[in-house]
Amino acid sequence: MWDDQFHLNVSSYTSLLRIALPSALCAVLLVRAALPKKSTKPPLPPGPKPLPIVGNALDIPIDKPSKKYAQWAKEYNSDIVHLGAFGNHFIILHNLEDVEELYERRAATYSDRPPIHTLELVGFGYNVAFMRAGARWKLRRQYAQQAMRAEAVRELRPLQEKSMNEMLIGLLETPHRFEEHHHRLIISLPLGLMYNYTPSLLRDPAVDAAVESFEVGMKVISPEGSMANVFPSLRHVPWTWTQRLANETQRLGRIMKRGPLSKVQDDVSKGAGSSSLLGQMMEKKGLMGLGPDEEDAWFDVAHTMQAGGSHMTISAAQTFFYLIATHPDVQAKAQKELDNVLGSHPRLPNLDDRPSLPYIEAIYREVLRWAPSAPMGAPRVAPEEEVYKGFLIPKGSIIMANIWSITHDERRYTDPLSFNPDRFFDEEGRLNGDDRVLAYGFGRRLCVGRYLASNTLWLMMATILASFSIRPKTDAEGREIPIDDDFEEGGFITQKTPFQCDITPRSAEWRDVLENIKTSEL
Numbered sequence: 001m002w003d004d005q006f007h008l009n010v011s012s013y014t015s016l017l018r019i020a021l022p023s024a025l026c027a028v029l030l031v032r033a034a035l036p037k038k039s040t041k042p043p044l045p046p047g048p049k050p051l052p053i054v055g056n057a058l059d060i061p062i063d064k065p066s067k068k069y070a071q072w073a074k075e076y077n078s079d080i081v082h083l084g085a086f087g088n089h090f091i092i093l094h095n096l097e098d099v100e101e102l103y104e105r106r107a108a109t110y111s112d113r114p115p116i117h118t119l120e121l122v123g124f125g126y127n128v129a130f131m132r133a134g135a136r137w138k139l140r141r142q143y144a145q146q147a148m149r150a151e152a153v154r155e156l157r158p159l160q161e162k163s164m165n166e167m168l169i170g171l172l173e174t175p176h177r178f179e180e181h182h183h184r185l186i187i188s189l190p191l192g193l194m195y196n197y198t199p200s201l202l203r204d205p206a207v208d209a210a211v212e213s214f215e216v217g218m219k220v221i222s223p224e225g226s227m228a229n230v231f232p233s234l235r236h237v238p239w240t241w242t243q244r245l246a247n248e249t250q251r252l253g254r255i256m257k258r259g260p261l262s263k264v265q266d267d268v269s270k271g272a273g274s275s276s277l278l279g280q281m282m283e284k285k286g287l288m289g290l291g292p293d294e295e296d297a298w299f300d301v302a303h304t305m306q307a308g309g310s311h312m313t314i315s316a317a318q319t320f321f322y323l324i325a326t327h328p329d330v331q332a333k334a335q336k337e338l339d340n341v342l343g344s345h346p347r348l349p350n351l352d353d354r355p356s357l358p359y360i361e362a363i364y365r366e367v368l369r370w371a372p373s374a375p376m377g378a379p380r381v382a383p384e385e386e387v388y389k390g391f392l393i394p395k396g397s398i399i400m401a402n403i404w405s406i407t408h409d410e411r412r413y414t415d416p417l418s419f420n421p422d423r424f425f426d427e428e429g430r431l432n433g434d435d436r437v438l439a440y441g442f443g444r445r446l447c448v449g450r451y452l453a454s455n456t457l458w459l460m461m462a463t464i465l466a467s468f469s470i471r472p473k474t475d476a477e478g479r480e481i482p483i484d485d486d487f488e489e490g491g492f493i494t495q496k497t498p499f500q501c502d503i504t505p506r507s508a509e510w511r512d513v514l515e516n517i518k519t520s521e522l
């Protein structure tokens, strides 16, 4: 009995222990979890206070992110700002010194892009700018650099000048469609170089679909654009907004490629493949074969130039029209310089005139400073945890350089919000040394299309300022209709919202010059 009692007691004691011990352990763990932790890690950079569970998910700015991040940088008195949501960390840099340190001096670490879970869904897998660092990206970057190095771009001058003339004809005949005319000018260059394809003067599917597919696709792939970027499994859910936009982007992508690709095939079948880079590549394939990824790499580069790269230039061209229409003083000063250099008998400027037209150079620099096409650059990823300037950068953080903030930094530019090309001149009236266009990005991922963009934009600015006057539209009583100052910013790119302006030849003499171009070109 004693034994029984003993056994009973021992077994109930053991059962008691079995229940009590884990409960006590849980209680201890809960209390420890509730107590403030003593972390040995340095702090994250400052930023808006996160909410429980969702963190800063509700703070991530959807509209004009660069301005919101810049405001936080001021508010928290820190050039480095942090936001966190669902285990993701976003580090935003606002100072050129930090961007140069991380993206350039530590390029071996900071040249990768973060994974974008909706990239393939929208059919943007070809886009070199969004590729993860690695062999696939390296080969494409190498081909893109080869196609768009300074000397190769110099050889594009005849095509550039021809496309420019066609734009002038477009502006003379249908000035209200100026947006379409600059889209065509800009996209016609990669179309000519890569596919030997000439778009029709108005409404060419290879131009229109390239513009549209990029606009729609960017809405999906930007971090704030779709929940599938945060929760990748949502990509596969049918009938969602994301799926609808992705289908549309893919459809437009097919249209954008169709005409140019069949032109290359046609050229190759006629033995005229040498007239484009893709044609040359296909001829080489026929003669001696190509490496496994070579053919795909060339196609990827061509599509990237047609859609993504061109869109950045389009954004800058649209900003130019807006700024010139709203700054008659800048327009008058530019035209005075052009008249002095081009002489009393009007002639169109060309790229040889560039060194003699410093004010046009300053306009080019100022347009890209005032509204950098990709105000937040393109994101990078931190491969390892590290401590920078006393702040923790967790492994996998998405790093963004706020280019808008840097080009509006009062420490670098006085009155940064005003459009003032004169800021690029020194006291002796010469162009100053501030010739690095930060809008093109940094380090190993620096824009490969910058020489092409620079030549095209400069030529467009000089030619249009020389031959046309751009003013806000007037109403029936002749009063100017003010142009709003709205810009759309989201999905990495900024773009002036549509507006109207009057674009007319500067004089009867200039009208004659333009009419002559029309007769000789058509």
Ligand code: HEM
Residues within 6 Å of the ligand: 128, 129, 130, 131, 141, 144, 190, 304, 305, 306, 308, 309, 310, 312, 313, 316, 372, 373, 374, 377, 378, 379, 439, 440, 441, 442, 443, 444, 445, 446, 447, 448, 449, 450, 452, 453
């Ligand atoms: C005003 C015009 C342009 C601007 C402001 C611009 C800006 C940029 C920026 C900010 C980047 C990311 C750089 C970084 O990560 O630091 C970039 C990358 C790139 N751009 Fe441009 N771009 C322009 C025109 C073009 C053109 C005309 C092309 C080609 C036709 C082009 C092709 C590319 C490519 C292929 C990349 C990807 C580079 C890489 O990730 O390795 N861009 N551009």
